[in-house]
Amino acid sequence: MDRETRAFAEQHFRDLGGQLYGGGGQAPSGVAFIKEPATFSYADFVKAFLLPNRPCVFSSAFTENWGSRRRWVTPEGKPDFEYLLQKYGPNKKGRGRHGVLQSGGHRERHLSRIFVDEQTLLEAQRHARQRDPCVFWDLDSSAEDLGDVFTLPVYFSSDWLNEFWDALDVDDYRFVYAGPPGTWSPFHADIFRSFSWSANICGRKKWLFFPPGQEEALRDCHGSLPYDVTSPKLLDTRLHPMLQHSSPPLEVTQEAGEVVFVPSGWHHQVHNLDDTISINHNWVNGCNLANMWHFLQQELRAVQQEVHEWRDSMPDWHHHCQVIMRSCSGINFEEFYHFLKVIAERRLLVLGQGSEAAQEENIGLGLGFQQAAFDVGRLAEVLASMVIHPDFQRVDTSTFSPGPEELLCQLQDAVAATTTL
Ligand SMILES: O=C(O)CCC(=O)C(=O)O
Ligand SMILES: [Fe+2]
Numbered sequence: 001m002d003r004e005t006r007a008f009a010e011q012h013f014r015d016l017g018g019q020l021y022g023g024g025g026q027a028p029s030g031v032a033f034i035k036e037p038a039t040f041s042y043a044d045f046v047k048a049f050l051l052p053n054r055p056c057v058f059s060s061a062f063t064e065n066w067g068s069r070r071r072w073v074t075p076e077g078k079p080d081f082e083y084l085l086q087k088y089g090p091n092k093k094g095r096g097r098h099g100v101l102q103s104g105g106h107r108e109r110h111l112s113r114i115f116v117d118e119q120t121l122l123e124a125q126r127h128a129r130q131r132d133p134c135v136f137w138d139l140d141s142s143a144e145d146l147g148d149v150f151t152l153p154v155y156f157s158s159d160w161l162n163e164f165w166d167a168l169d170v171d172d173y174r175f176v177y178a179g180p181p182g183t184w185s186p187f188h189a190d191i192f193r194s195f196s197w198s199a200n201i202c203g204r205k206k207w208l209f210f211p212p213g214q215e216e217a218l219r220d221c222h223g224s225l226p227y228d229v230t231s232p233k234l235l236d237t238r239l240h241p242m243l244q245h246s247s248p249p250l251e252v253t254q255e256a257g258e259v260v261f262v263p264s265g266w267h268h269q270v271h272n273l274d275d276t277i278s279i280n281h282n283w284v285n286g287c288n289l290a291n292m293w294h295f296l297q298q299e300l301r302a303v304q305q306e307v308h309e310w311r312d313s314m315p316d317w318h319h320h321c322q323v324i325m326r327s328c329s330g331i332n333f334e335e336f337y338h339f340l341k342v343i344a345e346r347r348l349l350v351l352g353q354g355s356e357a358a359q360e361e362n363i364g365l366g367l368g369f370q371q372a373a374f375d376v377g378r379l380a381e382v383l384a385s386m387v388i389h390p391d392f393q394r395v396d397t398s399t400f401s402p403g404p405e406e407l408l409c410q411l412q413d414a415v416a417a418t419t420t421l
Pocket of ligand 2: 188189190196262268
């Protein structure tokens with residue numbers, strides 16, 4: 001990130017004045033297509049798509065040199081099952097998960113199954129007939145050299161989730177989805193309100209996009225969101241009383257080799273039009289961090305409502321809510337703090353090295369000094385909100401090092417020392 005882009009991004013968040021990023025605003029009339037890697041910079045992406053939180057599609061020129069596009073695909077453009085079976089079949093995988101995607105973004109795990117073979121295809125076809133979505137497996141960064149599979153486009157390189165998981169050497173959010181025509185992923189917004197990018201290694205997908213908030217008009221009379229936005233049931237206004245307020249989705253057909261950027265909090269539904277394999281990443285960074293924090297607060301509130309009746313009789317009720325939240329959402333307030341801490345310490349390290357050194361040595365540490373300076377600003381804002389949250393104040397932070405208040409001071413000092421104004 002250069003100085004000018006950082007100033008632009010910081011102004012964007014000042015203008016929001018604490019409002020949630022990427023929420024309202026006029027819905028775009030279409031999804032932009034980026035043709036030429038040579039003329040589209042990281043700064044262009046930040047200004048035109050990341051900050052406005054708008055979807056876009058990158059042409060196949062952006063993935064031209066990826067190993068997966070050569071090795072996973074036959075000359076006819078179909079999945080090369082022989083290669084995939086040999087590479088990812090039984091006993092070839094590390095600790096990765098795989099399974100069949102279920103409704104609501106939940107993943108059922110079938111650890112003993114062979115997925116990348118004929119049986120996979122049959123399995124997926126069976127699910128297609130049931131109008132269920134496609135199969136997936138994890139790209140396991142410990143088990144293979146991901147550089148042989150894809151080259152991370154610079155636009156998506158401020159990726160705190162995968163940076164965090166890599167630092168801890170645990171699970172990550174890198175998936176491969178595979179499915180024949182007719183398989184699909186149901187209507188959802190991504191985990192933690194993360195961004196995602198999705199690259200078609202072969203095949204095509206149809207995407208239906210709804211800007212944040214528009215999903216409200218699709219709720220049924222019980223308040224539930226639809227599983228399938230193409231279902232004729234949605235036309236029943238007794239079942240979906242707010243439907244007249246809904247707008248049609250933005251529709252995109254993603255061709256082989258193209259990459260879709262899914263903004264934070266946008267609901268979407270995705271259909272495979274051919275035998276399709278895609279690589280998908282979920283990612284969070286300074287731009288959508290506050291959305292993730294907002295989402296976690298909502299999740300905790302939902303848990304608290306669910307178990308409200310035991311509040312007075314259970315001595316550790318608040319702690320139990322955090323435990324339940326962790327098992328439902330994959331993360332609780334303590335772990336979210338840990339996530340912030342890991343990223344914050346890495347950014348403070350970059351800033352501590354000073355501008356010149358960090359510019360030269362930014363490999364593996366994000367996008368350099370200006371990016372680190374922007375990141376600490378976003379971290380400080382979210383942590384400041386966390387430390388005054390009553391439920392975070394109930395978390396035992398006595399063993400955290402540094403503690404939340406101390407880390408907040410460090411971040412605020414760094415913000416003051418690097419301010420552009
Ligand atoms: O490709 C799919 O089936 C799902 C992709 C998706 O939901 C995403 O990348 O966020
Ligand atoms: Fe998604």
